[in-house]
Amino acid sequence: MTRPFGPEAGTAGVARGARLGVDVGKARIGLAASDPDGLVATPVETVPRVLGGEGRTADVARIAAEVDERLAAVVYVGLPRHLSGAEGAATQDARGFAARLAAAVAPVPVRVVDERMSTVAAHAQLRAAGRKTKSHRPVIDQAAAVIILQSALDVERAAGTRAGELVEAPTP
Template identity: 55%
Template sequence: MTGSLPRGVRLGVDVGDVRVGLARSDLDGMIATPVQTVPRGEAVARVASEVAASGARVVMVGLPRSLSGHEGPAAGKARAFAAELVAMLSGTGDHIEVRLLDERLTTVSAHRALHDSGRRGRKHRQVVDQVAAVMILQQALDVERSTGARAGELVRTEPGDPHQPPAPPASGTHQEDSA
């Protein structure tokens, strides 16, 4: 991997109203693979459990934006999920980054990929969130390899927290830090 990013597992999360997809990378950050689909009400605790089990230091949460880049209600839900995850992880004493990654059209792409692979209709629901999580995480891994920097927008624990780097501009897809 290029740049000064440390080796380690990363997680990818696709937040839906009913279900949340979870994916993880290998230690070298080369490829994302599906983990599971979790009911929304259990998702924050399940992601925190996967962080602990895998030793992940970074969690990429998909941030759904419109094609114009604006954020709607779904983006607000993803931001709320990310903030809840940061709050839960902050109690561990470990510094785990939670980052929001622009994920325009990943769910649409996931449905298309499932359809093209022969899965039809109702069978999509159980795995589409996992496929979308894989797509989100793979996008982040590709950005990391090409830029040497973490992808996405760091979710801050509190405004002015001295342990957090400054938030990136809202329009950027990556932040130049090496945490």
């Protein structure tokens, strides 16, 4: 099976295919995926973060394997901006991770999308579902990744184009 990169297969002007959502944290990375039609985001797993690594670290390799397994059409990485919209250290960390991921999954496009308040919203959703705050840690990153991905899917449907900003893979 080949990956659909052009708009020819999509009903909203974007190619059909699974999408992945990534919530990059200092200790863990949440991963979510959509169905091939891009309707619903669901949690996949929490990947341990490898700090200080360059290139294809274990966390990047795990996500790249998921991209291959699902024949993903695009990967959305959350960009944690300040409420004002300004970028800080966490934003630069997410951009750096997204660039390493883009190099690992090319030619699958990686795009960064605004994720302000996704973790706060994820905590609220878990509390509303009756989960105790102590039990949030193992799944909070996945829940945030679902929110990031679902927001991107909503933009795709509304605008008929991919959400966010395309990440250029670094050249060796």
